[in-house]
Amino acid sequence: MKEYVIFSRNPKIHKFIGEFLDIAGWAIIPIQIMVLLFAYVFQIATVKGDSMLPTLQDTDKLLVFQLNHRPNSGDVVIINAENSVLFGQDGFLYESDGLHKSIVKRVIAVGGEMLDINSEEGIIYINGEPQEELYTNTITQLPNTDNAFTYPVIIPEGFVFVMGDNRDISMDSRYAEVGLVAEEAIEGIVLLRLYPLESIGIIK
DSSP, X not given: OOOOOOOOOOHHHHHHHHHHHHHXXXXXXXXXXXXXXXXXXXXXXXXXXSTTTXXXXXXXXXXXXXXXXXXXXXXXXXXXXXXXXXXXXXXXXXXXXXOSSEEEEEEEEETTOEEXXXXXXXXXXXXXXXXXXXXXXXXXXXXXXXXXXXXXXXXXXXXXXEEOSSTTTOOSTTBTTTXXXXXGXXXXXXXXXXXXXXXXXXXX
8 A cells, every 4th residue: 555645735835834844943942941041050949938038938939040159148048958067076067967858048157257146136246247137027046955056156168157037937057957058058049039920029
């Protein structure tokens, strides 16, 4: 049994097919670029909980820049909190058991900076300078138990100290379960809130 392929001899159809294939070819390129960007440069993260109020709300969708980039104080970051890093009695760093999940926090101090927390004033000091933290509406206290550090503490190079903006409930570097965060444990820096739509904007 013979097989037949029937070609249309209508030039309009030929032109339409040609134009369609041209458009489809060009459309594939931006799609491929978007796939690569969201595979290697950006990721979408969802906030769980209220530890970053008032800056971030529960269920917010975030656009995260995930290329290696040394964070700055004030950056909101996504952290792989699988392990915690603490100071041993000998003064050397050691790894301890962490939260075993990714968390979103704000970088408060970076390597080389001296951090102090004055619970009576509810204020953070960096290198002896009091910090005006407009992103939080709660004062900063030290935990009653499970305190990770004795203050003031100098943050080692290659590590950061993080806190949630909602200091009253945030599990962060003040606690042994989080402790110091290695820069390589930072999965990305939060750039934008994508959802809810009425709150789209840059995260500061």
